[in-house]
Amino acid sequence: MKNIFKLVITILSLCIGLISCEQPKETPETLNGVWKSVGSGWVLQIQDSTEYTLFDITKISCLENRTAQLSEMIPDLQLENDTLYLNKGVMTYRFIKDEKALDNCTSEYGMQKKNTLFNFEVFAETVREHYAFFELNQIQWDTLYMAQKKKVIKDSSEVNLYKVIDETLTLLNDNHAYLEATDEVYEALEAQETEEVLEESVQEILSEYGDLQVASMVAKNHLEEEFTEDSKLIRWGKMNENLGYVQIMTMWLHADLDIPQALIDENGYVDAYVETFHKLYEGDYIKREAKAVTNIIEKVMDDLRSSDAIVLDVRFNGGGQDAVSYTILKQFVGEKVHVANQKLRYGKQFSPPLELYLEGGAKPFLKPVYVLTSQQTGSAAEAFSMATLALPHFKRIGAPTSGAMSTALEKNLPNGWSFAISNEINLDLEGNVYENIGIPVDYDLGYPKDRQDFFRSVVNHLEEDKETILSAIEALKQP
Secondary structure (H helix, E strand, O other), rough: OOOOOOOOOOOOOOOOOOOOOOOOOOOHHHHEEEEOOOOOEEEEEOOOOOOOEEEEEEEOOOOHHHHHHHHHOHHHEEEEEEEEEEEEEEEEEEEEEEOOOOOOOHHHHHOOOOOOOHHHHHHHHHHHOOOOOOOOOOOOOHHHHHHHHHHHHHHHOHHHHHHHHHHHHHHHOOOOOOOEEOOOHHHHHHOOOOOOOOOOOOHOOEEEEEEHHHHHHHHHHHHHHOOOOOOOOEEEEEOOOEEEEEEEOEOOOOOOOOOHHHHHHHHOOOHHHHHOOOOHHHHHHHHHHHHHHHHHHHHHHHHHHHHHHHEEEEEOOOEEEEEHHHHHHHHHHHEEEEEEEEEEEEEEEEOOOOHHHHHHHHOOOOOOEEEEEOOOOOOOOHHHHHHHHOOEEEEEOOOOOOOOOOOOOEEEOOOOOOEEOOOEEEEEEOOOOOOOOOOOOOOOOOOOOHHHHHHHHHHHHHHHHHHHHHHHHHHHHHH
């Protein structure tokens, strides 16, 4: 579930005291031209210093991703010598000028947009060029590719194409992969499904719980005194007189996107939220998420600053934006600190490592902090957990996280479908990779690995869950 860019290319006059600012200088002409990303399959074309177009490219395809005014991207861009840097959340992507990068963008791509075999080939080429875990997951890509291609050749329907791509992503064992098609495809898939009469099982008569539902039940029980205000996704208060508790349910859905009520009524809040933010410039959307969380977390810290220690519960947090995770953790860091590294797969090589930092907060909480994690802690919540490995006053309790560490590289197919694959390798400061295995804990509480079994083990024994957390904290205090 589990990004956008900073480019400072103008020189602004300094405002000092009562002296008003001069108008910013025009965008330098050196930005004009064609820029190719190092590792992400993007080409950025800037024209007349006013408009840009972002393309998704592979060796066999070239698809327009977004065209808009350059002014929306300017705050996220930085030009240094011959390299253009684009900031996306906590990531910064490098672009090198390459005037020939769009030479293969011809009208033939548009003519083939409904060709199922061509769509499969674009998908396959994206995987070949960017999937980061062939070696880790022991994938023989050439063999898998040929076997899946034959299935598309045998049946050229869109429904079959969907099934083949979906199956391929499953066989890749990609923790962050997804595929989204059109409503027509989903309707056709549903029509093909055969109703099966299943014998009643224990699973059917047991209650099914969702992440947010369990998180709310836990917060309600564990908070001896609650201070939550103006937030549905972060709840906080005291577990006891000296111990603060913060329940962080998601690393997204916090921003005010001015979603039309009619859209919410039609699609539900989450789907309406997704549809709305996809229309925004991604850099602006991520900043809105971070700003909204900043306002909340500052209230949290004002209320809990006197605590002897704080518990941060992300056991039911499936992720969102890394920028949200880092915004929260900023409150627990006194000065800028290096917490992790990332590198991008492209072709048979990786980009130079990108160092990730936490900025220091103005009034940091430097007393003990305990992070609760589980196998349901995923994506941006895992980036959160990994960053705490570099913070000595943090300890982790519960179970290792889900192991879905890479940010998803989102792409489109010529037919309009969208998909994502993992193209990043995340490393801690010691060079360890936690994809598939998850971020380890300092005190393991032996949670069941099955999602619903874990949820029920907590919901059916809420007071016991609270007591085991308190006991683990006491154990970790011992020298």
